[in-house]
Amino acid sequence: MIEIKNVSKWFGDFQVLADVNEVVQRGQKVVICGPSGSGKSTLLRCINGLEPYQKGEIVVGGTSLSDPKTNLYKLREKLGMVFQRFELYPHMTVMRNITLAPMKVRKKSRQEAEKKAMELLDRVGIPDKAGAFPANLSGGQQQRVAIARALAMEPECMMFDEPTSALDPEMIQEVLEVMIGLAKEGMTMLVVTHEMGFAREVADEIIFMDEGRIVERGRGEEFFKNPKSQRTKDFLGQILK
Amino acid sequence: MFDAVLQNLPYLLGGFLTNVQLAVFALAGGLFLGTLVGLGRISKRPWVYHPVTLYVNLLRNIPLILVIFWFYFVMPILVGRTMDPFVSAAVSFIVFEATYFGEIFRAGFQSISKDLVSAAYSTGLTYRQTAAYILVPIAFRRMLPSLITQSIITFQDTSLAYVIGLQEIVRRTTIVDSMEVRSIQLYSFVAVLFFIICLAGSRISLHYEEKSRKAKVL
Amino acid sequence: MLAYKFDWGVLWRQPSGEWLLQGLWLTIQIGALAWVIALTLGILFGTLRSVRFWPLRILGSVYVEVFRNVPFLVQLFFWFYAGPMLFGKTLQFKINALSGLNYYVAIVALGLYTASRVGEHVRAGFASIGHGQYDAVLSTGMTPVQMYWHVMIPHALRLIIPPLTTEFLTIFKNSAVAMTIGVAETTFMSYKIDEQTFHGLEATTGAMAIYLVLGMTVVKLMNVIEARFQIPGLMSR
Numbered sequence: 001m002i003e004i005k006n007v008s009k010w011f012g013d014f015q016v017l018a019d020v021n022e023v024v025q026r027g028q029k030v031v032i033c034g035p036s037g038s039g040k041s042t043l044l045r046c047i048n049g050l051e052p053y054q055k056g057e058i059v060v061g062g063t064s065l066s067d068p069k070t071n072l073y074k075l076r077e078k079l080g081m082v083f084q085r086f087e088l089y090p091h092m093t094v095m096r097n098i099t100l101a102p103m104k105v106r107k108k109s110r111q112e113a114e115k116k117a118m119e120l121l122d123r124v125g126i127p128d129k130a131g132a133f134p135a136n137l138s139g140g141q142q143q144r145v146a147i148a149r150a151l152a153m154e155p156e157c158m159m160f161d162e163p164t165s166a167l168d169p170e171m172i173q174e175v176l177e178v179m180i181g182l183a184k185e186g187m188t189m190l191v192v193t194h195e196m197g198f199a200r201e202v203a204d205e206i207i208f209m210d211e212g213r214i215v216e217r218g219r220g221e222e223f224f225k226n227p228k229s230q231r232t233k234d235f236l237g238q239i240l241k
Numbered sequence: 242m243f244d245a246v247l248q249n250l251p252y253l254l255g256g257f258l259t260n261v262q263l264a265v266f267a268l269a270g271g272l273f274l275g276t277l278v279g280l281g282r283i284s285k286r287p288w289v290y291h292p293v294t295l296y297v298n299l300l301r302n303i304p305l306i307l308v309i310f311w312f313y314f315v316m317p318i319l320v321g322r323t324m325d326p327f328v329s330a331a332v333s334f335i336v337f338e339a340t341y342f343g344e345i346f347r348a349g350f351q352s353i354s355k356d357l358v359s360a361a362y363s364t365g366l367t368y369r370q371t372a373a374y375i376l377v378p379i380a381f382r383r384m385l386p387s388l389i390t391q392s393i394i395t396f397q398d399t400s401l402a403y404v405i406g407l408q409e410i411v412r413r414t415t416i417v418d419s420m421e422v423r424s425i426q427l428y429s430f431v432a433v434l435f436f437i438i439c440l441a442g443s444r445i446s447l448h449y450e451e452k453s454r455k456a457k458v459l
Numbered sequence: 460m461l462a463y464k465f466d467w468g469v470l471w472r473q474p475s476g477e478w479l480l481q482g483l484w485l486t487i488q489i490g491a492l493a494w495v496i497a498l499t500l501g502i503l504f505g506t507l508r509s510v511r512f513w514p515l516r517i518l519g520s521v522y523v524e525v526f527r528n529v530p531f532l533v534q535l536f537f538w539f540y541a542g543p544m545l546f547g548k549t550l551q552f553k554i555n556a557l558s559g560l561n562y563y564v565a566i567v568a569l570g571l572y573t574a575s576r577v578g579e580h581v582r583a584g585f586a587s588i589g590h591g592q593y594d595a596v597l598s599t600g601m602t603p604v605q606m607y608w609h610v611m612i613p614h615a616l617r618l619i620i621p622p623l624t625t626e627f628l629t630i631f632k633n634s635a636v637a638m639t640i641g642v643a644e645t646t647f648m649s650y651k652i653d654e655q656t657f658h659g660l661e662a663t664t665g666a667m668a669i670y671l672v673l674g675m676t677v678v679k680l681m682n683v684i685e686a687r688f689q690i691p692g693l694m695s696r
Contacts, residue, residue, distance in 0.1 A: 045359070073366075073367055076363055076364070076365045080363070081363035084356075085354070089379075091382060101364035104374070146360070302632075302674040302675075304636075304670060306638065310646070310649065310650060313659075314659040314660040314663060397529075398530070400530040400532045403532060415540075428533065435530055439528035
């Protein structure tokens with residue numbers, strides 16, 4: 001449902017993405033890994049129109065981002081996104097964080113939105129924190145709220161930008177478990193991460209990016225055992241220590 | 242010793258009430274317009290950014306008294322009849338103070354991480370919704386001490402409405418002084434009145450600064 | 460819209476054309492002289508607020524709080540109307556008879572007011588220099604007075620040139636308030652043009668242009684000073 005065709009992007013003179021091609025089918029889980037600066041986060045942000053791209057085309061659910069008539073807001077409703085630093089609204093309670101978009105964008109009533117929010121909080125394991133403020137939560141709890149917030153808009157695909165990189169080690173597992181649960185339920189997922197254990201368990205396809213290009217893609221164990229390119233070997237060697 | 246003041250107290254305090262009313266309008270309008278100015282100053286659209294920047298830089302370099310006069314001369318022309326000095330003064334203040342509030346809000350907006358804004362957009366919120374529910378409330382809370390300090394300055398500035406004849410406290414004091422010639426009493430009284438209010442205001446601002454420094458929540 | 464005939468000619472026709480320029484000259488005079496007072500007193504009070512001897516710190520604080528929390532217009536009126544009376548009955552009449560009294564009062568009042576703000580910047584400057592230098596200088600045997608005069612004050616002044624530029628600009632803006640006691644500076648003149656010709660709109664617009672140009676000149680001047688006196692190795696533009 002997401003097609004990326006020959007996409008290139010520059011920040012001034014610096015090329016951030018170079019001829020990226022990829023197709024993500026409904027229900028697929030794709031993991032993207034690579035060194036920092038390789039363009040992984042930028043690629044995600046191009047897909048939901050947070051960042052523009054200069055060459056190529058991205059089509060999401062049949063709608064092309066290059067088309068000037070495309071309503072970016074509607075498109076973003078289909079794509080949920082979770083960020084490295086959680087980015088919860090600090091001045092609102094957990095409940096309000098989750099219900100804001102459904103109420104303002106989908107025009108749901110407060111009761112409807114709150115009911116759905118409680119279901120989601122249950123699903124991510126922290127129903128008791130509905131009235132708390134983000135500052136009172138641990139990192140792992142905040143990230144789970146962020147996932148619930150993204151799920152509240154009933155997206156067709158969930159994108160994760162290094163969701164566990166800012167977490168203390170003890171909390172990484174609780175977030176990964178939520179993500180694995182999502183994967184098992186059939187959600188289409190695009191995950192940028194260094195957590196190779198997660199990739200092994202869940203990913204249909206693993207992509208290695210470096211300097212704006214997709215260097216290699218593979219499936220499951222084969223990717224880890226027999227990386228074809230030297231760069232991939234070096235990178236995996238570092239991460240899998 | 243303070244007989245001139247006491248005899249004319251209702252008259253003088255009535256004038257002070259005008260200062261307060263003018264300040265209320267100036268603050269309400271100035272804060273509202275200020276959020277728009279702040280948003281305009283961080284806008285990526287050149288047709289918004291440049292006019293707003295021009296407006297801010299222009300008004301921050303000319304004296305408030307001159308702005309008050311300018312509106313006093315302009316408004317009758319625009320509206321077609323003579324203007325009540327209160328209205329003319331209120332408009333001048335709102336337009337003038339909005340530039341200062343605007344810069345304060347701008348600093349507040351710029352302190353919000355880009356990713357937080359991206360997170361809001363990624364849930365489908367429009368620019369207007371993001372600005373209204375996320376940007377403005379966060380910036381307001383973060384910049385509250387500066388906003389209070391600027392509000393105190395605005396309150397002091399209301400004394401300048403004297404020049405277009407508004408019946409506020411300074412003008413009333415000069416009127417009483419011309420009759421009673423008890424200048425020391427009278428002008429000390431006005432000074433003390435402002436002093437108490439403004440000092441209280443700056444203490445409140447310090448209190449919020451301390452509170453937010455300790456909490457580090459936002 | 461009222462049928463209003465714009466007459467931009469007032470800005471250069473005689474006699475009104477010259478008035479604005481005469482007003483500008485007075486604005487510059489008042490601003491510059493008040494700035495001298497403000498700098499001198501400001502350095503003094505900023506230093507008072509920073510010394511170890513607490514009675515002096517309290518004195519400095521009181522001065523700053525009083526002058527910051529009373530509107531400038533009220534301060535000006537106090538000095539102009541009530542000020543002479545402070546000198547007692549006989550002197551009072553002599554003072555009030557002085558020609559140009561409003562001019563001198565405006566300069567002094569503006570200087571005193573601005574000094575409290577300059578003082579705060581000076582205090583901040585000292586605070587950012589930090590204790591290390593304080594101790595180092597004292598250990599060479601200098602007295603505190605010498606230390607402040609030869610080391611701390613020159614150092615702090617260079618650090619606070621940007622906020623001082625803002626205060627210098629503000630002093631020219633506040634000089635306009637002097638029109639309320641009859642000082643014939645720029646804003647006064649624009650009002651006078653309106654009284655004579657009923658073209659106050661053009662006059663005040665012209666006055667605005669004058670203040671803008673004045674402001675830009677001040678900023679350029681301070682940039683030159685900042686470049687000339689810069690501390691090598693520390694924050695450059």
